[in-house]
Structures are given as C-alpha cells and as structure tokens.
Amino acid sequence: MATTDAELLKPELVFFDIEAKDAFELFDQLETRLSNLGYIKNTWKDAISTREKNYPTGLAFPAGEIAIPHTDPVNLEKPYIAIVKPSSPINFEPMGGDGDTVPAKLVVNLGIMRDGGQVEMLQSLMGIFMDEAKSADVFGQTTADGMVAAFSKYLSE
Amino acid sequence: MKKVVVACGSGIATSTAVEAKVKDLLDSNGLAGTYNIVKCSIGEAVGQCADADILIATTEAPASITCPYVSGVPFLTTIGKAAAEQQILDILK
Numbered sequence: 747m748a749t750t751d752a753e754l755l756k757p758e759l760v761f762f763d764i765e766a767k768d769a770f771e772l773f774d775q776l777e778t779r780l781s782n783l784g785y786i787k788n789t790w791k792d793a794i795s796t797r798e799k800n801y802p803t804g805l806a807f808p809a810g811e812i813a814i815p816h817t818d819p820v821n822l823e824k825p826y827i828a829i830v831k832p833s834s835p836i837n838f839e840p841m842g843g844d845g846d847t848v849p850a851k852l853v854v855n856l857g858i859m860r861d862g863g864q865v866e867m868l869q870s871l872m873g874i875f876m877d878e879a880k881s882a883d884v885f886g887q888t889t890a891d892g893m894v895a896a897f898s899k900y901l902s903e
Numbered sequence: 904m905k906k907v908v909v910a911c912g913s914g915i916a917t918s919t920a921v922e923a924k925v926k927d928l929l930d931s932n933g934l935a936g937t938y939n940i941v942k943c944s945i946g947e948a949v950g951q952c953a954d955a956d957i958l959i960a961t962t963e964a965p966a967s968i969t970c971p972y973v974s975g976v977p978f979l980t981t982i983g984k985a986a987a988e989q990q991i992l993d994i995l996k
Contacts (some may be wrong), residue, residue, distance in 0.1 A: 801912030801945070807980050816916060817949060841917070842976040843963035854915075865919040872979050879910045 754858070755897050757890035758783060759828040766839045769798050769815060772830065772853065779826065785857060790821040794855075804838030806847025811880035813838040813850040814871065819859040826857040827867070829893055831885075851885060870901045905938040905995050907950045909975065910960040915942030917961040921975035928988050934995060935985060957994050 761779065766772040777791040794817040804813045813836070831838075835849035858867055874880045880900050887893040909925060911918035922942050929938060943951050945962045952958050952968045961979070964972035971994050977987040 795914060805976070805980050806982060810980060818913065837988055840976070841961050841979070842974045844974055844976070868916055869920050869923070876981050 753823050754827045755894045757894055760829045760890035760893045764830050766836050772836050785826045787821050793817045793821045802839035805838045806848050807875040810877050811848045811850050813853045816856040820856050825859045828855040874900045906955040907938050908955045908958045909942050910945045910948040918942050921978045924978040925935045
C-alpha cells in the first residue's frame with residue numbers, strides 16, 4: 747500500500763519557493779497553490795490552521811526538524827502529498843507541546859483520504875527521518891523531480 | 904487487564920503509529936495478554952481515561968485526565984524513546 751501512497755507524490759506538489767515564518771503563513775501560501783491545482787476545498791485553510799494550533803505537528807528528529815501538518819479528509823477535493831522545502835526554516839510548535847519551537851527544514855503535508863492511508867504513510871515517513879542517510883538524501887534535494895524520486899524510493903521500500 | 908489509551912488529535916494518524924510501537928514494547932516485555940489498547944482522539948481521551956491505567960498521546964495531556972500520562976512523541980522521533988518506554992513499563996508492570 748505504501749506504493750499506492752507514493753504515487754500521490756508529484757513534482758507539481760513540491761515547493762522550493764515558499765518563504766514563511768510560521769505554520770500559519772505557510773498555510774496561507776499553500777492554500778493558493780493547492781486550490782489552484784484542485785486538491786483542496788475552501789474549508790481547508792481554517793481547518794488545518796485550527797488543527798495545527800490545537801495539535802501542533804513539529805517533529806525534531808536527530809537528523810533534522812520537520813513538520814507533518816494534516817487535516818480531516820472532508821476538507822480535501824482529492825488526495826495529495828505536498829512537500830515544502832523552504833529557503834529558510836518555518837517555525838512549528840512541537841508535537842505533544844513539550845520542548846522548543848521546531849524550525850522545520852522540510853514540511854510534508856499529508857492529504858490522504860483513504861481510511862488508514864495516513865497511518866501507513868506516516869509510518870513510512872517516520873522510517874525515512876529516523877534514518878540518517880535517507881534523511882540527508884531528502885533534505886539535500888534541490889529539484890522537484892529529485893524530491894519525488896527520493897521519497898518514492900524510500901516510501902516504496 | 905490493564906487499559907491503555909493511545910490518543911492523537913484525530914485518533915487516526917499518529918496514534919496508530921504509536922500504538923504499533925507500544926504494542927511491540929509491551930509484548931516484548933512479557934505483557935502480552937495483560938492489556939487492552941483503546942485508540943481514540945484526544946477529545947475522547949478524557950472519558951476513556953476515567954477507568955484507564957495510562958494515557959499515551961502525541962498531544963499535550965488534557966487538564967482533566969485522572970490517569971498517568973506519557974508523551975507518545977518519542978515513539979515517532981526516537982528522541983527520549985528509552986525514557987518513555989521505561990515510564991510506560993513502570994506504570995504497567
């Protein structure tokens with residue numbers, strides 16, 4: 747099933763040109779892009795912002811900081827996985843509310859609609875970021891095609 | 904039978920990832936068959952925790968819970984995992 751989820755990765759959903767100081771500025775910018783591409787409903791931004799405020803998603807791995815914002819499928823038009831590698835880190839609050847602000851070097855926005863889909867995807871994602879070499883590979887990508895190829899490879903393993 | 908509540912914002916995504924790790928931890932420490940895991944959203948956790956032995960969540964502990972709380976985040980990031988595992992075992996053994 748990881749293979750199916752990996753098919754949601756597309757170059758049009760990898761963004762290198764987003765600058766945002768925090769999660770909420772990021773959602774502003776992602777909303778425009780994702781709705782232009784037809785992936786989200788007009789309820790998405792409020793839903794994901796509220797969710798992030800109540801249940802933040804910053805995760806500090808030994809290999810680097812990421813964030814995995816997500817919201818309920820009811821706010822999506824179709825499933826997607828968007829990857830943002832910002833020019834400078836975007837501040838997220840830590841998941842669990844314990845610890846310092848997480849300056850995310852990579853943001854993976856999971857827009858998965860199938861029951862259970864987010865779970866397998868999340869477990870595969872955690873597997874990437876728990877691994878130094880795999881993390882270094884994805885953190886180091888500079889093109890959309892390269893990013894999709896790197897994630898697809900590890901998520902399908 | 905111990906009641907283990909595992910929760911996250913939705914009760915679907917990170918809680919399921921944490922549930923799998925907690926299950927492995929408990930079973931590999933000889934606790935298989937001595938516990939039930941209830942997975943739920945953090946909104947439902949307060950009610951579920953009324954008769955639970957432990958809450959493991961990827962969110963902050965709700966103010967009104969009455970059972971011990973352990974953060975589930977170390978099971979995602981691996982940072983502080985050994986300490987979290989020990990806390991859980993101490994509570995459930």
